[in-house]
Amino acid sequence: MTAYQDLERRFARIAAIGDALGILSWDTQTTMPDGSNDARAEQTATLTVLAHELETDPRVADWLAEAEGDGSLDDWQRANLREMRRSHRHATAVPTDLVEATSKAISACDMIWRTARAESDYAMLLPSLTDVLRRVRECGEAKAAVMGLTPYDTMLDEHDPGARAARIDALFDDLAGFLPGLIERVLEKQARDPDPIRPEGPFAVEAQKALGVRLMGQAGFDFNRGRLDVSLHPFCGGATDDVRITTRYDEADFTKALMGVMHETGHALYEQGRPRAWIHQPVGQARGMAVHESQSLIVEMQACRSAEFLSYLGPVARDAFGGSGPAWEPDNLRRLYTRVERGFIRVDADEVTYPAHVILRFRLEKALVGGDLDLKDLPGAWNEGMRTLLGVEPPNDRLGCLQDIHWPSGGWGYFPSYTLGAMTAAQLFDAATRADASIKPALARGDLGPLVAWLRANVHGKGCLFASGDELLTAATGRPLDVSVFKRHLETRYLGA
Amino acid sequence: MTAYQDLERRFARIAAIGDALGILSWDTQTTMPDGSNDARAEQTATLTVLAHELETDPRVADWLAEAEGDGSLDDWQRANLREMRRSHRHATAVPTDLVEATSKAISACDMIWRTARAESDYAMLLPSLTDVLRRVRECGEAKAAVMGLTPYDTMLDEHDPGARAARIDALFDDLAGFLPGLIERVLEKQARDPDPIRPEGPFAVEAQKALGVRLMGQAGFDFNRGRLDVSLHPFCGGATDDVRITTRYDEADFTKALMGVMHETGHALYEQGRPRAWIHQPVGQARGMAVHESQSLIVEMQACRSAEFLSYLGPVARDAFGGSGPAWEPDNLRRLYTRVERGFIRVDADEVTYPAHVILRFRLEKALVGGDLDLKDLPGAWNEGMRTLLGVEPPNDRLGCLQDIHWPSGGWGYFPSYTLGAMTAAQLFDAATRADASIKPALARGDLGPLVAWLRANVHGKGCLFASGDELLTAATGRPLDVSVFKRHLETRYLGA
Numbered sequence: 001m002t003a004y005q006d007l008e009r010r011f012a013r014i015a016a017i018g019d020a021l022g023i024l025s026w027d028t029q030t031t032m033p034d035g036s037n038d039a040r041a042e043q044t045a046t047l048t049v050l051a052h053e054l055e056t057d058p059r060v061a062d063w064l065a066e067a068e069g070d071g072s073l074d075d076w077q078r079a080n081l082r083e084m085r086r087s088h089r090h091a092t093a094v095p096t097d098l099v100e101a102t103s104k105a106i107s108a109c110d111m112i113w114r115t116a117r118a119e120s121d122y123a124m125l126l127p128s129l130t131d132v133l134r135r136v137r138e139c140g141e142a143k144a145a146v147m148g149l150t151p152y153d154t155m156l157d158e159h160d161p162g163a164r165a166a167r168i169d170a171l172f173d174d175l176a177g178f179l180p181g182l183i184e185r186v187l188e189k190q191a192r193d194p195d196p197i198r199p200e201g202p203f204a205v206e207a208q209k210a211l212g213v214r215l216m217g218q219a220g221f222d223f224n225r226g227r228l229d230v231s232l233h234p235f236c237g238g239a240t241d242d243v244r245i246t247t248r249y250d251e252a253d254f255t256k257a258l259m260g261v262m263h264e265t266g267h268a269l270y271e272q273g274r275p276r277a278w279i280h281q282p283v284g285q286a287r288g289m290a291v292h293e294s295q296s297l298i299v300e301m302q303a304c305r306s307a308e309f310l311s312y313l314g315p316v317a318r319d320a321f322g323g324s325g326p327a328w329e330p331d332n333l334r335r336l337y338t339r340v341e342r343g344f345i346r347v348d349a350d351e352v353t354y355p356a357h358v359i360l361r362f363r364l365e366k367a368l369v370g371g372d373l374d375l376k377d378l379p380g381a382w383n384e385g386m387r388t389l390l391g392v393e394p395p396n397d398r399l400g401c402l403q404d405i406h407w408p409s410g411g412w413g414y415f416p417s418y419t420l421g422a423m424t425a426a427q428l429f430d431a432a433t434r435a436d437a438s439i440k441p442a443l444a445r446g447d448l449g450p451l452v453a454w455l456r457a458n459v460h461g462k463g464c465l466f467a468s469g470d471e472l473l474t475a476a477t478g479r480p481l482d483v484s485v486f487k488r489h490l491e492t493r494y495l496g497a
Numbered sequence: 498m499t500a501y502q503d504l505e506r507r508f509a510r511i512a513a514i515g516d517a518l519g520i521l522s523w524d525t526q527t528t529m530p531d532g533s534n535d536a537r538a539e540q541t542a543t544l545t546v547l548a549h550e551l552e553t554d555p556r557v558a559d560w561l562a563e564a565e566g567d568g569s570l571d572d573w574q575r576a577n578l579r580e581m582r583r584s585h586r587h588a589t590a591v592p593t594d595l596v597e598a599t600s601k602a603i604s605a606c607d608m609i610w611r612t613a614r615a616e617s618d619y620a621m622l623l624p625s626l627t628d629v630l631r632r633v634r635e636c637g638e639a640k641a642a643v644m645g646l647t648p649y650d651t652m653l654d655e656h657d658p659g660a661r662a663a664r665i666d667a668l669f670d671d672l673a674g675f676l677p678g679l680i681e682r683v684l685e686k687q688a689r690d691p692d693p694i695r696p697e698g699p700f701a702v703e704a705q706k707a708l709g710v711r712l713m714g715q716a717g718f719d720f721n722r723g724r725l726d727v728s729l730h731p732f733c734g735g736a737t738d739d740v741r742i743t744t745r746y747d748e749a750d751f752t753k754a755l756m757g758v759m760h761e762t763g764h765a766l767y768e769q770g771r772p773r774a775w776i777h778q779p780v781g782q783a784r785g786m787a788v789h790e791s792q793s794l795i796v797e798m799q800a801c802r803s804a805e806f807l808s809y810l811g812p813v814a815r816d817a818f819g820g821s822g823p824a825w826e827p828d829n830l831r832r833l834y835t836r837v838e839r840g841f842i843r844v845d846a847d848e849v850t851y852p853a854h855v856i857l858r859f860r861l862e863k864a865l866v867g868g869d870l871d872l873k874d875l876p877g878a879w880n881e882g883m884r885t886l887l888g889v890e891p892p893n894d895r896l897g898c899l900q901d902i903h904w905p906s907g908g909w910g911y912f913p914s915y916t917l918g919a920m921t922a923a924q925l926f927d928a929a930t931r932a933d934a935s936i937k938p939a940l941a942r943g944d945l946g947p948l949v950a951w952l953r954a955n956v957h958g959k960g961c962l963f964a965s966g967d968e969l970l971t972a973a974t975g976r977p978l979d980v981s982v983f984k985r986h987l988e989t990r991y992l993g994a
Contacts, residue, residue, distance in 0.1 A: 016543035016544075017540075019536060023521060023524055023540070024517060033723060035722040036739035040736075043516050046517070047544075241533045
């Protein structure tokens with residue numbers, strides 16, 4: 001067996017453990033009884049440590065060095081080897097005791113955050129969040145020394161290989177200069193339009209689910225290798241060939257769950273469309289979180305909230321729920337699904353204001369990790385940023401800097417991927433519809449087939465063949481990430497410009 | 498850290514992997530989409546191999562040797578060490594390549610069995626079953642060399658520590674001499690009694706489930722650390738502090754699912770009642786499969802099919818399903834739930850004829866492993882045994898030697914535990930009701946509390962403190978397993994003697 005073959009075997013084993021963890025995580029969020037929490041944490045920790053041990057085993061470093069001198073590898077194998085090296089570098093850069101200390105700090109802080117948020121008490125969170133930031137920064141510094149990056153860039157790179165703060169700064173500054181004016185103009189236009197009418201419920205959960213399943217099927221979701229279930233916080237998870245998405249139903253309002261299902265379906269199609277020959281290898285995984293988010297947003301935002309698709313959805317949804325009247329007109333549905341509001345909460349934000357929430361978090365976490373902002377000053381900086389970017393100021397920290405789980409749970413460097421994903425989605429959709437004129441007419445028939453076929457060929461099936469999201473985007477659209485496409489999309493949809 | 502402490506840590510890790518496997522197995526049987534089968538097999542194999550590697554790591558042998566010389570250990574620690582040694586002996590006795598070859602033979606045979614059974618084609622199964630038996634025998638021979646037992650005894654010992662064929666022979670011969678006459682007399686008596694009336698359905702699944710959940714609660718099942726779900730083949734599985742039982746509902750007949758739920762609840766109470774301080778250690782596990790089966794049967798057969806409990810269940814079930822009329826009278830329900838029939842299928846058998854099915858399988862597998870019976874002669878030997886023990890002969894192999902999954906799937910040495918469990922249940926129930934006069938009156942109120950409290954103290958909470966089921970039984974009832982109690986139970990219940 002060659003060193004490269006040893007590596008493939010080892011990483012397939014690590015992937016199988018990751019898959020088992022994916023099913024356990026799904027179970028924890030959908031099925032597990034409350035009293036099983038400690039035992040489940042034990043299982044998860046054990047499998048995580050085992051996977052880490054398999055990857056940091058000294059033989060892996062030897063195999064990597066040897067395989068990198070192997071001239072017989074083809075393109076996919078070389079890309080696979082590059083991804084192994086990348087993963088190995090992240091895994092080995094941080095000493096085990098620091099990994100454990102970080103994991104403990106996160107567990108403690110995550111728990112406290114739940115109460116602190118409910119009680120809107122930032123002071124309660126501050127000590128444990130300080131501890132998390134200290135550990136996260138130490139991890140970043142350890143990686144920085146090995147990877148030749150700043151600590152914050154190592155965090156970005158972990159979620160989105162190749163992402164760097166300097167590049168994101170430029171993209172986000174451009175967007176931040178554009179958004180406040182756009183929001184102003186959109187709200188003015190919206191005020192002149194008739195208010196949308198909310199279809200009246202109740203909407204039975206079974207009918208909502210049936211409609212969601214139907215649309216998932218039309219988008220190409222393979223129910224033979226996946227499921228739709230219910231959880232408090234919707235997600236796309238599960239395992240290889242077993243992609244599980246969730247939603248949460250509200251009997252008074254079907255619109256959120258329905259688009260939520262299509263959002264997670266976008267993630268799921270990416271997972272189900274990964275290159276089959278490499279499904280258990282690093283090169284067969286998704287190309288980072290920004291591209292992943294682009295796949296949920298291209299399905300939800302670009303396709304399903306388009307005027308074309310909503311012209312199909314109106315009568316279909318009306319019949320599914322036995323409704324009637326003007327609330328079900330496609331134009332009314334379009335106004336409902338493109339409503340813009342200045343709000344405090346990121347997860348409730350619309351397509352236009354969402355990037356402002358993300359830019360705020362990116363700037364703050366970069367400053368916090370870089371030492372330019374002290375955690376005790378976070379609430380003030382948060383509120384000031386909200387005023388500047390969105391023109392509103394949260395009345396308390398529950399609606400402000402306490403709203404997200406990311407920082408307490410160690411997800412530093414993750415936020416930018418939401419908006420990088422939105423921009424990527426716009427650029428991919430633009431390229432796809434230029435390349436295939438049948439995509440938009442198909443949407444008007446509720447058929448996502450042509451769009452998804454283009455995505456399979458240009459995104460899903462590529463796995464990690466390219467070293468970064470920007471390289472993938474360049475191959476698919478002819479150029480790296482370009483804010484102007486996203487800006488044009490927002491203007492067209494929200495101003496009819 | 499002492500060697501003993503190293504062992505505790507290592508075995509806790511192995512237990513956590515076992516728990517993860519338990520949840521994956523539950524998921525496979527209740528939830529997983531069909532197309533995920535191969536990926537799931539990959540996950541399961543990976544975790545199984547990892548657990549095996551952790552146990553057979555050479556350091557474990559060193560730690561065991563050192564800890565066995567540690568004079569400072571208390572009773573529970575010494576029992577824990579004994580269980581570790583036992584597990585380690587089973588795990589290390591068989592060379593890895595033989596473990597793998599056996600596992601492959603089983604996978605292949607298991608698959609063929611599904612078709613062969615459906616088509617009642619023993620010839621189709623014979624080659625792969627021959628392969629399984631050869632591998633299983635080789636494993637037994639490898640263990641026999643280390644453990645100083647016969648190959649078949651090592652198989653018995655794997656499922657039920659301390660169980661030996663010679664002892665089971667004596668117990669089963671006694672029972673086999675008694676059963677045919679008993680069955681004859683019971684059928685004669687039954688013919689004189691009025692035929693039971695079947696309550697008329699349909700019985701809505703939701704109502705069946707609600708009644709099952711209610712009875713589970715009355716038996717002390719902790720829904721904060723467990724669940725009730727649906728699967729094709731009912732089981733009790735899951736993980737530590739997350740005990741999951743399943744059933745299968747038939748809208749035309751509620752009686753099977755209801756007693757099935759109580760059967761699995763008996764297993765679950767054992768799992769939920771394991772000693773908390775040792776929950777992740779070998780000594781904190783159940784004391785073998787015969788004792789485990791005794792816990793399902795003491796709840797189902799001894800408690801819930803008793804005249805006392807059925808006098809409570811009659812009106813409760815009638816109200817739960819909105820029924821009326823004589824079919825719901827406790828005495829009719831008792832006749833329904835104690836109906837005896839000479840049948841071909843083990844899993845459909847009643848309490849009286851079930852042991853005959855088990856004795857047949859025990860004798861056959863002992864002869865097959867020992868080389869006294871050739872697999873090609875199995876169908877003939879099966880049918881002859883059925884004639885002798887039960888007085889009926891299956892018309893085909895689907896209703897005969899092809900009915901059980903155990904042999905194709907490698908579960909040799911498992912069958913005796915069903916009937917050893919039934920006998921153990923009778924003896925435990927006899928001792929419990931002698932020790933606590935409130936147990937039977939409580940059953941007449943639907944309350945299993947006093948019985949379960951006695952089981953917690955004498956069985957569940959003991960874990961593997963005792964080295965064998967017989968030792969546990971002696972501590973709980975004053976004597977080792979004694980067929981006469983079971984015989985008396987059958988006579989009392991079925992002949993009113």
